[in-house]
Amino acid sequence: MSSPRGALRSAEDFARGRPMLVSLLLLAPVLLLLLLFFFAPLAELANLSTFAQQPTRQVPRPPHSLVNYVKILSDPFYLQVAATSVLVGGCTTIATLAIAYPIAFYVTRIAGWERTLISVACLLPIFVNVIVGILGWYILLLPYGLVQQVLSALGLVEGSLQLLRSFPALVVVLTYEHMPFAVLILVSSLQAVPIDKINAARLLGASTARIVANIIMPLTMPGLVASAILVFSLSASSYLTPILIGGQRIRVLPLMIFSYGTELLNWPLAAALAIVLLVIVVAITYLFAAAMNRLSKRGQWEMV
Amino acid sequence: MTLGASESVLRLDNVSKAFQGQPAVRGVSLEMGRGEFLTLLGPSGCGKTTSLNLVAGLLQPDSGTVFLRGEPANTLPPRHRRLGMVFQSWALFPHQNVFDNIAYGLSVRSVSSTEIRKRVAEMLGLVRLPGVEGKFPSQLSGGMQQRVALARALITRPDLLLLDEPLSNLDAALRKEMQVELRQIHSELNVTTLLVTHSQEEALVMSDRIAVMRAGRIECIDTPRRVYNRPPNRFVCAFLGDANMLECEIEAVFAGEVMLRRNGLRFAAEAPAGARAGQKLTVAIRPENLLLHRPTGPEAETGIDAIVRDAIFKGSHIQYALMIGEERLEVLALPPVDGEPFAPGERARVTVPKSRIVAFPAEAGDAHV
Numbered sequence: 001m002s003s004p005r006g007a008l009r010s011a012e013d014f015a016r017g018r019p020m021l022v023s024l025l026l027l028a029p030v031l032l033l034l035l036l037f038f039f040a041p042l043a044e045l046a047n048l049s050t051f052a053q054q055p056t057r058q059v060p061r062p063p064h065s066l067v068n069y070v071k072i073l074s075d076p077f078y079l080q081v082a083a084t085s086v087l088v089g090g091c092t093t094i095a096t097l098a099i100a101y102p103i104a105f106y107v108t109r110i111a112g113w114e115r116t117l118i119s120v121a122c123l124l125p126i127f128v129n130v131i132v133g134i135l136g137w138y139i140l141l142l143p144y145g146l147v148q149q150v151l152s153a154l155g156l157v158e159g160s161l162q163l164l165r166s167f168p169a170l171v172v173v174l175t176y177e178h179m180p181f182a183v184l185i186l187v188s189s190l191q192a193v194p195i196d197k198i199n200a201a202r203l204l205g206a207s208t209a210r211i212v213a214n215i216i217m218p219l220t221m222p223g224l225v226a227s228a229i230l231v232f233s234l235s236a237s238s239y240l241t242p243i244l245i246g247g248q249r250i251r252v253l254p255l256m257i258f259s260y261g262t263e264l265l266n267w268p269l270a271a272a273l274a275i276v277l278l279v280i281v282v283a284i285t286y287l288f289a290a291a292m293n294r295l296s297k298r299g300q301w302e303m304v
Numbered sequence: 305m306t307l308g309a310s311e312s313v314l315r316l317d318n319v320s321k322a323f324q325g326q327p328a329v330r331g332v333s334l335e336m337g338r339g340e341f342l343t344l345l346g347p348s349g350c351g352k353t354t355s356l357n358l359v360a361g362l363l364q365p366d367s368g369t370v371f372l373r374g375e376p377a378n379t380l381p382p383r384h385r386r387l388g389m390v391f392q393s394w395a396l397f398p399h400q401n402v403f404d405n406i407a408y409g410l411s412v413r414s415v416s417s418t419e420i421r422k423r424v425a426e427m428l429g430l431v432r433l434p435g436v437e438g439k440f441p442s443q444l445s446g447g448m449q450q451r452v453a454l455a456r457a458l459i460t461r462p463d464l465l466l467l468d469e470p471l472s473n474l475d476a477a478l479r480k481e482m483q484v485e486l487r488q489i490h491s492e493l494n495v496t497t498l499l500v501t502h503s504q505e506e507a508l509v510m511s512d513r514i515a516v517m518r519a520g521r522i523e524c525i526d527t528p529r530r531v532y533n534r535p536p537n538r539f540v541c542a543f544l545g546d547a548n549m550l551e552c553e554i555e556a557v558f559a560g561e562v563m564l565r566r567n568g569l570r571f572a573a574e575a576p577a578g579a580r581a582g583q584k585l586t587v588a589i590r591p592e593n594l595l596l597h598r599p600t601g602p603e604a605e606t607g608i609d610a611i612v613r614d615a616i617f618k619g620s621h622i623q624y625a626l627m628i629g630e631e632r633l634e635v636l637a638l639p640p641v642d643g644e645p646f647a648p649g650e651r652a653r654v655t656v657p658k659s660r661i662v663a664f665p666a667e668a669g670d671a672h673v
Binding site: 194196197199200201202203204205206207210214215218219296297300301302303304 | 381383389391393394397399
């Protein structure tokens with residue numbers, strides 16, 4: 001008990017004892033890196049998105065206007081694409097958490113070789129190249145592929161099955177891709193819930209469902225929110241999986257951005273779409289985190 | 305002791321539990337009557353908390369049966385056992401305020417909200433914590449959290465209250481206060497209570513009966529007075545308070561008494577069962593049972609000659625170290641109301657009341673206990 005607290009105190013003393021200048025110097029490398037490689041390109045992207053037309057040799061700096069945003073926000077086609085992106089992100093997040101949460105809970109309650117086995121199985125997808133993983137699913141989902149063979153052997157389906165290029169298939173593959181991150185975050189979060197509190201609720205007469213809803217979920221809310229944000233932002237902005245699994249059938253914003261940027265060579269519109277995607281993801285994650293924090297009264301209580 | 309089915313709240317029948325082949329509880333049997341306060345006392349690792357968890361249903365026994373209200377309850381899930389439990393960590397729900405914490409056992413049973421409000425107020429009165437309903441556990445002191453945990457365990461009116469070292473996280477002064485308060489609450493509600501503790505003081509202050517455990521077994525189970533004054537073996541004697549332990553030999557047996565000898569020391573004691581001359585015994589005498597007096601005065605003729613080696617003033621009493629020949633004895637005495645206490649180097653006479661000497665057969669491993 002005393003040693004982590006002692007370490008914390010000395011870290012605080014360390015920070016308090018340093019003058020401002022030293023703190024700034026210590027932060028300088030990461031600030032510089034962020035400025036050069038994140039904020040500057042972002043500003044350039046925002047700038048680019050307000051160009052009325054594609055810059056050319058003759059007109060390297062076209063006049064500024066909001067025409068691209070007007071075009072996106074007034075055209076049902078783009079709104080539809082944005083909605084699909086949000087839907088893909090949302091469904092993937094729900095599916096990932098629904099599967100990862102019980103797995104993570106189970107992992108925290110076991111030990112020894114069983115725990116090692118499940119942990120390794122959960123983490124393995126991280127070590128497989130993303131494209132290899134997606135192509136594996138591609139083969140499984142092909143018409144007359146393994147999934148269909150199993151289903152028809154069981155007598156559940158007949159004839160050709162259009163799994164590829166479907167919305168559920170996209171969500172399934174995105175879920176597979178992001179599962180390890182969610183499990184990792186949720187395990188550490190669930191690990192921090194003292195078993196005594198769960199036992200206390202059991203002895204007070206609570207059913208398992210009630211214990212999960214009343215005790216475990218509120219106490220692991222920070223982990224749930226963190227993994228939801230991670231999975232949502234990664235899957236809503238994923239490009240590889242939609243292009244390989246969904247093809248052009250399921251239109252999401254990243255596909256549009258790529259196609260305007262490289263095929264149709266309309267950089268300002270691509271930039272505007274990228275900014276729209278960024279704003280949507282940031283706004284949704286912020287609102288979600290705020291709502292969940294309010295729901296779990298975060299900040300009002302501390303762990304005891 | 306065997307109780308009728310209506311009287312027996314808890315019965316353990318030869319219950320055993322092992323963890324990865326390591327036995328934690330070995331063949332424990334005990335029975336608790338309605339309203340009784342029983343304490344499982346023992347050093348850490350003696351199996352007392354495991355026993356409590358077996359009663360709570362948080363663990364399943366490997367063999368033996370747990371009876372609740374006279375019914376076998378081995379497979380009864382914890383939430384249907386109608387028990388209240390206060391954990392060592394108190395296990396309050398940090399994200400719920402005091403009201404919701406205490407009300408939890410009722411709200412999961414869909415009791416009406418007016419009834420819940422009434423009973424929470426009742427419980428807060430019982431544990432003397434009015435007006436903290438809206439606070440979160442982290443805003444309360446340790447003692448207050450402890451009371452909330454107790455209120456939460458009692459609000460469902462359990463048949464049996466389990467206390468798992470509930471006072472071990474409190475400071476010494478607060479612990480004393482809570483011991484007395486727990487006693488009061490117990491007698492007020494007459495709730496059958498099973499306490500687990502390693503503190504002999506807690507056990508002596510609060511219990512109707514004490515079960516002393518060692519290495520997964522119950523060594524003895526009796527009233528605090530009898531466990532303290534007539535311990536069945538050396539371990540129980542040493543665990544509950546201090547004692548002068550003397551290895552002696554029986555010199556002679558006559559009419560229910562034995563004459564014991566050790567080096568130059570000779571004294572009489574009540575005869576243990578099956579005593580015979582020449583037998584080796586361990587004798588325990590509690591320091592407060594040795595009586596000291598000056599070699600002059602009316603009692604000068606009685607007792608054994610001794611020299612005071614050391615006198616430690618401890619406020620309410622004085623702790624003497626005596627030498628009788630080569631033998632060192634610890635004596636606890638009240639400071640004399642008039643006159644001076646013994647000083648180091650002074651001569652004294654010691655008397656040993658026969659009824660206060662406890663004799664155990666000398667055991668093989670006992671020398672190292």
